Amino acid sequence: MRKTNYFHLLMIIPxxxxxxxxxxxxxxxxxxxxxxxxxxxxxxxxTFVGLSNYKEILSNEEFWSAFxxxxxxxxxxxxLEFVIGLFTAILLNQNFKLRGFLRTLVILPWAxxxxxxxxxxxxxxxxxxxxxxxxxxxxxxxxxxxxxxxxPFMALNMVIIADVWKNCWFFTIVLLGALQTxxxxxxxxxxxxxxxxxxxxxxxxxxxxxxxxxVSLVLRTSEAFKVFDIIYIMTKGGPANGTQxxxxxxxHTSFEAMQLGKGAALSTIIAIIILLIAxxxxxxxxxxxxxxNA
Amino acid sequence: xxxxxxxxxxxxxxxxxxxxxxxxxxSDDFAAFRQEAIKRFEELYPDIKVxxxxxxxxxxxxxxxxxxxxxxxxxxxxxxxxIWTPEFATLGLLEPVDNRLTEDMKNNxxxxxxxxxxxxxxxxxxxxxxxxxxxxxNEDLLKKAGIRRPPATWDEFVAFSKILQDKGLVKYGSxxxxxxxxxxxxxxxxxxxxxxxQYFDENENPVFNTGGGLKALEWMVDSIYNYKxxxxxxxxxDDRAMLHAIANGDAAFGFNWSFAWQIFNDPDQSSQVDKIxxxxxxxxxxxxxxxxxxxxxxLAITKGSKNKEAAWKFIxxxxxxxxxxxxxxxxxxxxxxxxxxxxKEILTHHPEFSEMVNQLYYVTDxxxxxxxxxxxxxxxxxIQKALTRQMTPKExxxxxxEEVNKLLGK
Numbered sequence: 001m002r003k004t005n006y007f008h009l010l011m012i013i014p015x016x017x018x019x020x021x022x023x024x025x026x027x028x029x030x031x032x033x034x035x036x037x038x039x040x041x042x043x044x045x046x047t048f049v050g051l052s053n054y055k056e057i058l059s060n061e062e063f064w065s066a067f068x069x070x071x072x073x074x075x076x077x078x079x080l081e082f083v084i085g086l087f088t089a090i091l092l093n094q095n096f097k098l099r100g101f102l103r104t105l106v107i108l109p110w111a112x113x114x115x116x117x118x119x120x121x122x123x124x125x126x127x128x129x130x131x132x133x134x135x136x137x138x139x140x141x142x143x144x145x146x147x148x149x150x151x152p153f154m155a156l157n158m159v160i161i162a163d164v165w166k167n168c169w170f171f172t173i174v175l176l177g178a179l180q181t182x183x184x185x186x187x188x189x190x191x192x193x194x195x196x197x198x199x200x201x202x203x204x205x206x207x208x209x210x211x212x213x214x215v216s217l218v219l220r221t222s223e224a225f226k227v228f229d230i231i232y233i234m235t236k237g238g239p240a241n242g243t244q245x246x247x248x249x250x251x252h253t254s255f256e257a258m259q260l261g262k263g264a265a266l267s268t269i270i271a272i273i274i275l276l277i278a279x280x281x282x283x284x285x286x287x288x289x290x291x292x293n294a
Numbered sequence: 295x296x297x298x299x300x301x302x303x304x305x306x307x308x309x310x311x312x313x314x315x316x317x318x319x320x321s322d323d324f325a326a327f328r329q330e331a332i333k334r335f336e337e338l339y340p341d342i343k344v345x346x347x348x349x350x351x352x353x354x355x356x357x358x359x360x361x362x363x364x365x366x367x368x369x370x371x372x373x374x375x376x377i378w379t380p381e382f383a384t385l386g387l388l389e390p391v392d393n394r395l396t397e398d399m400k401n402n403x404x405x406x407x408x409x410x411x412x413x414x415x416x417x418x419x420x421x422x423x424x425x426x427x428x429x430x431x432n433e434d435l436l437k438k439a440g441i442r443r444p445p446a447t448w449d450e451f452v453a454f455s456k457i458l459q460d461k462g463l464v465k466y467g468s469x470x471x472x473x474x475x476x477x478x479x480x481x482x483x484x485x486x487x488x489x490x491x492q493y494f495d496e497n498e499n500p501v502f503n504t505g506g507g508l509k510a511l512e513w514m515v516d517s518i519y520n521y522k523x524x525x526x527x528x529x530x531x532d533d534r535a536m537l538h539a540i541a542n543g544d545a546a547f548g549f550n551w552s553f554a555w556q557i558f559n560d561p562d563q564s565s566q567v568d569k570i571x572x573x574x575x576x577x578x579x580x581x582x583x584x585x586x587x588x589x590x591x592x593l594a595i596t597k598g599s600k601n602k603e604a605a606w607k608f609i610x611x612x613x614x615x616x617x618x619x620x621x622x623x624x625x626x627x628x629x630x631x632x633x634x635x636x637x638k639e640i641l642t643h644h645p646e647f648s649e650m651v652n653q654l655y656y657v658t659d660x661x662x663x664x665x666x667x668x669x670x671x672x673x674x675x676x677i678q679k680a681l682t683r684q685m686t687p688k689e690x691x692x693x694x695x696e697e698v699n700k701l702l703g704k
Contacts, residue, residue, distance in 0.1 A: 040363045127527040128465075128539060145465075147526040152682055155530070238474035239529050240678035255356055257668060 027271075034265035040258040053265035063266070065241065066249040069218035073160060073245055074224040080164045081220060082213075085171020092172065093179045103176070110169040118233030121162035125149055125234075149235055152242020157264070159234050159243055163227065171216055179205070180197050218281050222274045305423065314604045315343040319358060320373035321591060322348040323553045324423070327625045328612070334687070335611050342604045351375075352475055355667070362387055366598025370605040373596045374419060376410035376659070377476075377666045382594075384664050388418040389595040394606055399613075406654070411592045413662075419594030419615040423627040426657055427484050427549045428650055429576070430558065434569040435463050435546040444573035448488070448513060451547065451576045455523035458546050468547035469540065471533030472514070472681060474674050479660060480533070480587040482677060484549065485510035485609040487585030487658030489578035494661060496682040500698045502673075503691035509578065511680055518681070529681050541566060549575065551589055555626035555646065562626035572649045574656070610658040628654070644671045665701055672697045 037049045057063050092103050109117070124132050125148035131146040149155045182205065190200045206213070228247035231237060237244035237252070244252075250270065254263030295440020320328060325348040332344045347369075349357050354373060361368045366387075374382060382388050384641065395417065407421040431444045439458045445451040455467020468631040471477040486493070525545060528536065533550060536559055540548040541564035548554075557563050558570040574584040593612065595605045607679055611617060618629040621641040628650060634640060663669050676694035679685040685693070 065616055097634065128525070128544060147529070150526050150529045150682070152684070235530070236474060239676060240474070240682045240684060242682070257358060257671075258359060 030264045030267055033261055036261045038259075038264075040260055044088070049261070053262050054269070055187040057262065057265055057269065062241070062244075062249065063246075066244050066246045069156060069243065070225060070227075070245040070247075073156065073163075073227060076157075077160045077163050077167070078220050078224050080160070080166040080169055082217065082238065084164065084168040085216075086175055088168070088172045089175035089179055090201075092176055096279050104171050106169045109166050112166060114166065114229040115233055117162060117166045118230045121158075122149070122163070122234050125158050125162075129169060150239060152240050154234050155239060156243050159230060162234065163224070163230055167220065167223075170220060172213055174211060174216040180207050182208050214281060218278050221277055221281070225274055225277065226270070306441065306667055312603050313341050313343055315345060316370040316599075316601050316604050316608055317345045317347070317368065318371040318373075318593075318608070319347045319361075319369050320348065320371075320593070320610055321351045321354050321375075323551065323591075324621065324625055324627060327621055327627075331612055331617055331620070334524065334617075335441055335608060338606060338611070339604075344608060352535075358387075362596065362598065366596065367600050368598075368665065369596055370599040370601050371593050372424075373591055374411070375591050376557050376588060377662070377670070379411060379418060380413050380662050380664045381666060383413040383416070386597055388599050389599065389602060390416045390418055391420070391595065392417050393607065394610075399610075399640050402632055403613075403630050404632050406588075406657070407590060408592045410588070411594065419592045420609050421590050421630045422612060423552065423590060423621065424630055424654065425551050425553075425590045425628060426653055427480055427575070427654055428552060428554075428572050428586070429574060430540060430548050430550060430554065430570050431570055431573055432540070432543060432546045432566060433571045434566070435543065444571070445547075445576050446574070448576050448578045452517065452521045452523050455547065456521070459523065464544060464546050467523040467544055469525040469531065469536045469545040470528040471536040472528045472677075473530050473532040473535075474678050475532045476670060476674075476683055477533035478674050478677060479670050480589055481549065482510060482514075483587035483658050483660050483671070484575060484585060485513060485578070487587070487656075488575060489513070491645070492584055494564065498702070499704070500695040503688070503695040506578070508687060508691055511677060511691060513578065514677075515680055515683070519683070531680070540570065543569075549586075552627050552650070553625065556624075558684040559626075572646045572653075574649075574653055582656075585658055586653055586656060588657045588659050593671060663702075664674060668701055669698055672701065 034049060034053055036046050037053070058088045088106065092099060092106070112120075124130050127133060127145055127147040128151065130148070132148065133142070136142045137145065148158045160248040186204050186208075187200060190204050195203065210275060226247050227245055228251065231243055231245055231248050232251075237248045246266070247270070249262050250266045253259050253266060320330075325346075327344060328348070332346055335344060336342065338411075355375070355378060358369070358372050362372075372382075372387075374388070379388075399420070402678045404422070404424060407424045408417070410421055411417055415454045429444070435441075435458060436444065436454070439454075439461050441454055441457060445454045451467070458464050458467050470481055472481060483493075486502060486507045489506035489509040491502060491504075491508070491510060493500065493502050493507070495501045514524075518526055518528070525539065535549060537550060537554055539545040540550075540554075541558055555570075555572075559567050561567055577584055577585045593609045595602050595609065599605050613630060615629075615631055615634065616635060618631055619637060619640060621627045622629050622634065622637075622640045626645075626646075629635070629640075635682060641647055660666070661669065673694050676685070676690040676697075680687045680690040
């Protein structure tokens with residue numbers, strides 16, 4: 001009879017405990033709190049309210065405004081980041097002098113902490129002392145300094161620019177890595193068949209990049225959907241709640257208004273939305289096999 | 295030999311354990327002064343150590359609430375803004391200090407200063423300065439424009455701003471801190487009172503959407519878009535960020551707290567040293583001389599503190615006449631002691647003082663509400679909606695009043 005060896009089970013206990021404590025417990029606890037009316041300072045005042053937190057949130061104007069702003073932020077910033085990232089990746093995949101230097105350079109903005117990036121762009125957009133106004137004014141493109149962060153919709157777009165500048169390089173790095181695995185003879189064959197740049201892009205490059213694209217899009221979309229730090233640094237959700245995204249709204253509800261139950265319900269809603277987005281991506285972009293239509 | 299060592303060990307451990315450490319959290323407005331004062335305090339009481347945590351005003355409320363919710367003894371002394379006293383007292387965060395007050399404190403600290411620490415008949419700490427929004431103007435720029443005195447009414451304020459702008463001395467006459475933050479409510483309160491408005495009527499119904507309250511917001515919107523005398527960046531600057539423009543001489547007028555005086559006169563932070571003076575805040579209607587908003591803060595002992603005696607020693611040390619005098623002379627704060635307002639030493643070191651004292655007679659307080667934070671946020675958002683012209687001032691304030699009614703359960 002073979003002696004059962006439980007040593008392998010022993011070895012996974014530390015990892016299991018860490019995962020249970022850091023992932024499972026907070027998530028389950030958040031979901032539980034979301035069914036309670038819980039305020040930070042009244043521990044005794046924790047009453048079960050069922051779905052009323054959810055009902056209240058879904059009928060709240062401020063939630064839907066934050067929802068729309070988040071969707072806009074996510075779509076525009078991820079789209080721009082993807083397009084810029086893809087083309088810089090293709091560019092950096094060509095053979096030219098200084099390629100190594102430029103490849104290193106593109107990592108820099110991505111490596112800057114978001115807080116630093118936020119402060120940086122806040123000063124660039126500053127209406128009196130900012131370099132953007134200085135540049136445009138000296139080029140004669142504007143005749144009066146523009147208050148970039150002073151109008152709700154414009155401020156939102158300005159924050160998107162700051163976010164794109166930092167995060168498009170994530171796509172560059174991931175896609176560049178994937179591009180290097182595409183055998184050069186596919187392109188040679190396509191060229192022989194008379195395929196131009198766009199033809200090669202859509203029929204060779206993109207299908208072969210699909211797995212890398214899916215992964216990077218899912219990651220960036222869920223990150224963009226949860227955006228918080230750059231908003232907190234640059235606009236604090238203002239002016240007039242024009243840049244208040246969902247995460248900022250959660251932060252306000254939980255830690256400024258101290259309504260933990262409502263904040264937990266909001267977090268749960270956001271988590272569900274992000275899960276749905278990921279599912280849609282994976283369904284529509286992941287296919288078992290990649291065909292090349294040459 | 296062994297005995298001596300043991301004895302030494304016991305003595306040193308006694309010395310270590312007999313030092314009490316008190317933890318203090320305070321706003322960074324007077325952080326430099328408090329750091330210096332702590333050194334003097336520790337010399338006076340070698341058995342008490344003070345750990346000071348300074349955070350920006352806009353983070354202070356949240357930091358206090360979240361920390362004390364987790365550990366009620368995390369701080370021994372907390373910095374309390376006048377608008378937080380009702381809420382903190384109701385939540386049971388503060389230790390009443392009525393029986394610790396000396397006769398001298400009861401009789402000689404200004405009543406208006408003491409009131410910020412009172413709620414429902416109890417006193418919860420000592421005020422640290424007597425602060426209001428002051429009207430700062432750049433005398434040098436006014437002289438260059440041929441203007442002999444600061445504006446006394448809002449009409450003059452607009453007219454003088456236009457003169458300064460037309461002569462190319464400044465791009466905008468004034469800059470404010472109207473960003474979505476508590477400072478916005480202070481500025482709105484200043485204007486509301488100067489146009490003769492009120493937040494609530496005697497039955498506690500909101501009335502800021504009529505009369506002076508409405509005129510105040512209309513003036514704010516007009517000053518940006520019609521008169522064009524207020525820098526539009528005021529919409530997204532808070533009451534700290536706006537200081538740069540004044541300290542650089544890019545705007546001639548600004549409203550700020552007393553700590554700003556020291557920044558304007560610090561050569562490292564300002565190019566306008568000695569040029570910035572103080573005058574009464576202009577008025578909007580005849581019959582009202584001036585009006586401003588109060589923003590005093592005080593230190594209180596937390597209910598969870600395990601070192602209440604030491605905490606009280608520290609608070610009363612900072613509130614003492616000697617420290618208050620230093621705080622005035624070196625940092626421009628208004629003292630809490632009535633008699634210090636005639637102090638020759640203060641007046642010679644700080645000539646603006648005599649002007650600043652006058653402003654203390656014309657003050658409107660922000661409403662005293664347990665749900666003040668939520669009230670303030672509603673108002674901030676709707677004022678901002680008017681400032682960014684998504685709503686007219688009337689629409690915005692009507693909507694705000696409606697939500698305030700809902701909040702207060704009416």
